[in-house]
Amino acid sequence: EAQVTQNPRYLITVTGKKLTVTCSQNMNHEYMSWYRQDPGLGLRQIYYSMNVEVTDKGDVPEGYKVSRKEKRNFPLILESPSPNQTSLYFCASGAGANVLTFGAGSRLTVL
């Protein structure tokens, strides 16, 4: 089944404790991206990657890092999480940037 898999789906952590949310796709897509979704603010793009060679910041990259060492994986790294990073996170992939397949989401709470 064609899909984008995110892990963990739910995570509660404490301020400052580094964490990684993994994202993997099995559709051989070049494009991958990360979003956060907050009530009243909608989906906002954190980072995107056109291919293994190219990664760029989205609208809200502060406090996040990404890595695209291979086509199928695009992990989101929070080096020192803070409470304002409590959110619902989505990874997506696509043959291009507009036609996206989303993962099921990862709900992160930072205490």
Place this chain on the structure above:
Amino acid sequence: QKEVEQDPGPLSVPEGAIVSLNCTYSNSAFQYFMWYRQYSRKGPELLMYTYSSGNKEDGRFTAQVDKSSKYISLFIRDSQPSDSATYLCAMSVDNYGQNFVFGPGTRLSVLP
């Protein structure tokens, strides 16, 4: 003014009604227009994808783009309870990830 505006709803309609969902935008450079549907506790899924102006139909769904008015619409005919979800418009300047933005979403409830 936000770059993309969308009435958050909730919009409640009876089963079988025609639903009209709309977005307005300010960036005249947008060329690609998408509608995504998001069920509760799920990731968004692509419903419609259009380039430039005009209409596109897919089953009960019709997407309409009016670039002169900076206005896009999604029409749902013969609405069903299974259409109850949040509908997100999205738009971009190109297909390379730059200037890609989602609207805040409209929550739709179709009552049996």
